[in-house]
Amino acid sequence: DAGVIQSPRHEVTEMGQEVTLRCKPISGHDYLFWYRQTMMRGLELLIYFNNNVPIDDSGMPEDRFSAKMPNASFSTLKIQPSEPRDSAVYFCASRRGLAGEWTQYFGPGTRLLVL
Amino acid sequence: KQEVTQIPAALSVPEGENLVLNCSFTDSAIYNLQWFRQDPGKGLTSLLLIQSSQREQTSGRLNASLDKSSGRSTLYIAASQPGDSATYLCAVSGEGGSEKLVFGKGTKLTVNP
Numbered sequence: 001d002a003g004v005i006q007s008p009r010h011e012v013t014e015m016g017q018e019v020t021l022r023c024k025p026i027s028g029h030d031y032l033f034w035y036r037q038t039m040m041r042g043l044e045l046l047i048y049f050n051n052n053v054p055i056d057d058s059g060m061p062e063d064r065f066s067a068k069m070p071n072a073s074f075s076t077l078k079i080q081p082s083e084p085r086d087s088a089v090y091f092c093a094s095r096r097g098l099a100g101e102w103t104q105y106f107g108p109g110t111r112l113l114v115l
Numbered sequence: 116k117q118e119v120t121q122i123p124a125a126l127s128v129p130e131g132e133n134l135v136l137n138c139s140f141t142d143s144a145i146y147n148l149q150w151f152r153q154d155p156g157k158g159l160t161s162l163l164l165i166q167s168s169q170r171e172q173t174s175g176r177l178n179a180s181l182d183k184s185s186g187r188s189t190l191y192i193a194a195s196q197p198g199d200s201a202t203y204l205c206a207v208s209g210e211g212g213s214e215k216l217v218f219g220k221g222t223k224l225t226v227n228p
Contacts (some may be wrong), residue, residue, distance in 0.1 A: 043218040106158030
């Protein structure tokens with residue numbers, strides 16, 4: 001398996017623009033997670049899905065952030081409008097839904113810079 | 116609110132040395148604790164996972180211990196190698212099997228040849 005795939009790997013945009021980050025989880029994984037990593041706050045969970053359904057979005061910083069999972073093999077995280085403080089590395093992770101299978105597998109991340 | 120602290124923030128050691136990385140958490144009601152490795156520009160790789168009922172887990176040169184009551188975990192790396200250079204993060208999940216991992220900020224390890 002290719003692992004968790006994220007695109008783009010790098011994104012530079014201007015304040016006010018819409019940004020869409022994409023993730024393809026590992027096939028057969030039932031859970032998908034979106035994280036954000038900054039120097040100040042470390043790694044934070046934004047939202048996670050189970051079987052394509054959003055379960056907990058309490059980590060989403062504000063209404064400018066939205067996430068969707070239209071099918072088991074694709075998810076998006078959208079920021080509209082983007083702001084400089086959104087600059088961070090955004091990770092997607094997935095894991096199996098089997099009992100005892102707790103390990104999350106992370107993608108390489110998308111490094112976002114908002115000017 | 117769960118908080119996870121990792122000390123030291125950075126560590127530099129000569130090759131071959133045995134070393135210990137520390138992780139502490141404020142709420143002992145956890146379901147499991149995981150140690151991850153992060154290489155520059157890459158995602159996280161899970162190294163070890165300890166369930167709350169366990170005391171330790173081993174994988175090769177790595178050994179992780181958990182003292183849930185005191186809110187502490189250690190990652191022991193034996194005979195360190197330059198390839199071990201990376202940032203090591205620990206994360207805890209809440210009691211009841213919560214999916215929400217709370218991460219420490221990591222310890223950046225440099226192993227010098």
